[in-house]
Amino acid sequence: MTSYKKFREKLLQQDTWHLIARLGEGGFDSSAAAGAFVAMINLSRGSSVQQAEGLFAERADGHLIRGMDVSEPRTAAEKAAGLLTTEIKSVEQAKQLDNPDAVIVFQIIDADFLLSKVATINYGSKPGQTDRVIRYHWELFGITVKWQLLESTPSSLGHYSGKEKICLTLDEVEKQGITQFGIRSADIWGKNGIIQSQIREMPYSIYCGMLFDNNTSVLVQDEVNYLPSLFSFIKSGAYLSAVRKLNQKLDVAAHTMVKVPFDLDHWTKVAEEKYPNGLPKPYSNDPTQWIFHGHPYGSVVWDEKTKWTAHGSLRTDDTVLQVAVARLLGYRWPAEQDTEMELADEQREWVNRCETLLPFADEDGIVCIPPVRGEAAAADRLLNLLAAAYNLHPSPSGRGAGGEGWSNDILAELLKNASHAGKSLETWLRDKFFAQHCKLFQNRPFIWHIWDGLRDGFSVLINYHKFDAKLMESLIYLYLGDWITRQKQDIAAGIDGAEEKLAAAENLKKKLELIKKGEAPHDIFVRWKPLQEQPIGWNPDLNDGVRLNIRPFMTVGNVKKKGAGILHDKPNIKWNKDRGKDVETAPWYHLGPEYGGKEGDRINDHHLTLAEKLTARKNIE
Known part of the structure; x- marks a missing residue:
């Protein structure tokens, strides 16, 4: 860790290191220690020169640290067994000071040519109020002037990944008075590079030059076109191995990512073979x-x-x-x-x-x-x-x-x-469709499957992007109305099952009318909008996102599956309070205590009556 650089330097200069056992994650049996990356260290006070005549004497001018690595085994028992059989390696203590940030590693790091000589690493922006400013692209139909493409965590599947999201434009952020939006590395937008996550396996993708978030960092080459060489290095796995020699922390500091040795000649030759025409x-x-x-x-x-x-x-x-x-x-x-x-x-x-x-x-x-x-x-x-x-x-x-x-x-x-x-x-x-649709599209479905709860009853697919107040009326009174009329005709004709279908359809009609009216608790609540701007009835703003707009369809009452409401399946959507704390000028800053929380809590599962909304709008007018 960067914050321990000076401490490592002090220990390397003033004390004598004897043995290091890198245990890695899972070094303790207790589940309470999950996520801890553990090492056991044995050292003595005083430098090796001072101890030259002592019990631990070795060559005073080239004291060796002995080390072993059992970080790969998953359980504490396996690591314990590995300590008895794993090869012991030796590195010279004084030379650890030459490593980037004075990290202690069991291999010699050739620092003659680091990656930082041909590329820079750039931190991603920090979009404050993530749930307000970021959407999946399919939550809107087309990227309007309010939104811009966003690059986020890649998956390393194929050359391009991590291109699922969009973000409010900087002009819109300023217009809405969002002060917790931290812009970083704007100078590299539009450039070529490689975008990476800093977590665990550090998945990567070719960078498209857009705004990127703080879950990622972007490696940008200097003036010479080394990008195919850099991509070949990363794709081979050698890069991840080199980074992890320097830093085993779950979340690697971005600046560490360019302090690894980089054999430019070797990876240029590899790139000439793998990408002779450049990156796709x-x-x-x-x-x-x-x-x-x-x-x-x-x-x-x-x-x-x-x-x-x-x-x-x-x-x-x-x-x-x-x-x-x-x-x-x-x-x-x-x-x-x-x-x-x-x-x-x-x-x-x-x-x-x-x-x-x-x-x-x-x-x-x-x-x-x-x-x-x-x-x-x-x-x-x-x-x-x-x-x-x-x-x-x-x-x-x-x-x-x-x-x-x-x-x-x-x-x-x-x-x-x-x-x-x-x-x-x-x-x-x-x-099957709707459950698979929700899974594929990250539980932010844009095609909604509404039904009456009967397997052979009324069932309809809705394009969320088109489903405004007018089309809600069409669904209720034209489509569902036609179905209800047919069931009444079938009852008159003595057709079995028609009465059950009619009852289910009329029940669905009542629920849709409740959503259309929008009286609490069948309302839409948008925590960043003041009372006078809250939607009245089914009149959603798509910019608010699926998560908030779908709520009345899931809470109006189940026709079949628990928690799904009138949807065929239950998307994994929750309206818990969002992370972070609102500014004091936020419209619902004082709402938290009503829900057992604190002022500034970002509450989403709140309900407003039509009277409250109408009165607020009337007062504004």
């Missing part, structure tokens, strides 16, 4: 990334033969159906809406191919799973979209199912990969 432009087949192309089965991969991006075999993974449903409901990805976004050529080609799927998107973003109001059932409409995608767009590479056109075999494979093997697309939509 942005590409991803992951629908959670804002660089995703948006095509249900499109695939862009890294080709080891050409050492560049290429069209891959067409995807049949568990995200294909999710993407298709999103497109059916009218959703489009940020890369489709931003013609200036830098993308690999193949990625941009798939973006362009999405244009021919636009006619299949539902106009109002309300798609019923059973046929309602003369519209075809959702499964039939989804099949038409999938067939068009596969038949109209053969694989650009000539490989994969797309070149052969749509078939039942492809559908079977898609359902199998979506954990619904041997069953129908209709039952997947009813039973």
Whole structure:
């Protein structure tokens, strides 16, 4: 740790080190010590010169520290056993002072050429009030002028990751008076680099030049183009190993990340072999990334033969159906809406191919799973979209199912990969879609599955981005109203089960009307907005995020599953107080004591009556 640098220097200069056993994480049996990184140290007061005639005498001018490392075994018992058999290494005590920050390591560090000579490490910005200023990109339809792309913790999966989030623009932060937003490293925005997490395995990704948060740091090269060499070094695992020799702390200090030895000649040769054409432009087949192309089965991969991006075999993974449903409901990805976004050529080609799927998107973003109001059932409409995608767009590479056109075999494979093997697309939509959607999109769903609790009852998919007050009325009085009318007709015709369906549908109608009205406790509460700006009834501001706007649908009362309300499944969403403390001028600064907390607590699960909201607005007017 940096804060112990002077202490290490003092101990190395004034005392004699004998034995170090690096135990690492899990060095104690007690669970209370979980997360502690432990070492055992044996040393004597006084320098080795002073002790030259003493019990521990060795060569006074080159005293050796003995050390062993049992940090890899997971349990304390395994570490104890390892202490009896692990190789003992020796390092010269005086030379530890030459190491970066005087860290003590069991290997000799060649400090002749450190990474810091060709690159700098840059700290990420600290967006205060994270839950207010940051969203997942799919919580809004398109990146409006209030928002900017944000890069955060990578996953090391592929060349590009960590591109899920967006953040309020600096102008909007200032406009809203958010004072706890710390900007750092703005001078490197727009530059090329490598973004890394500082935690544990330090996952990495190619940096796209955007604002990045304090969960990450960005390695930026100096004037010469060493980026492929740096990326090769990191990708090989040698970089992580070198960093961990210097710092075993869970959260590595950013400045340590460039104090490792870097063999420029070696890694330049490696890069010439692995990346002769340079690092690839942005590409991803992951629908959670804002660089995703948006095509249900499109695939862009890294080709080891050409050492560049290429069209891959067409995807049949568990995200294909999710993407298709999103497109059916009218959703489009940020890369489709931003013609200036830098993308690999193949990625941009798939973006362009999405244009021919636009006619299949539902106009109002309300798609019923059973046929309602003369519209075809959702499964039939989804099949038409999938067939068009596969038949109209053969694989650009000539490989994969797309070149052969749509078939039942492809559908079977898609359902199998979506954990619904041997069953129908209709039952997947009813039973599996929403839970999988919530899991994929980090429990911030943008396609909502609303139902009446009956497996064969009223069930509808809603595009959250379009679902305003007007469409709420359409859902209640046109779509659900049509379903209720049909059940009444079926009762008159003596059809079994119609009475149960009618009762369930009318119960759902009452719950939707409660949400539409918005009386407490079926209201939306936004903790950073004053009383006069709180939504009245179902009139949400999408900028407030799914977490807050979905609350009345989950708390209005369960139609089937506990805690899910009128949603088919329960997203893992909580309205606990947010971390941190509000400034005294915050509109709900004094709310905390009502919930057993303190003033300044960032309370979210609060309810306001319509009378309170209307009176506040009237007073303003």
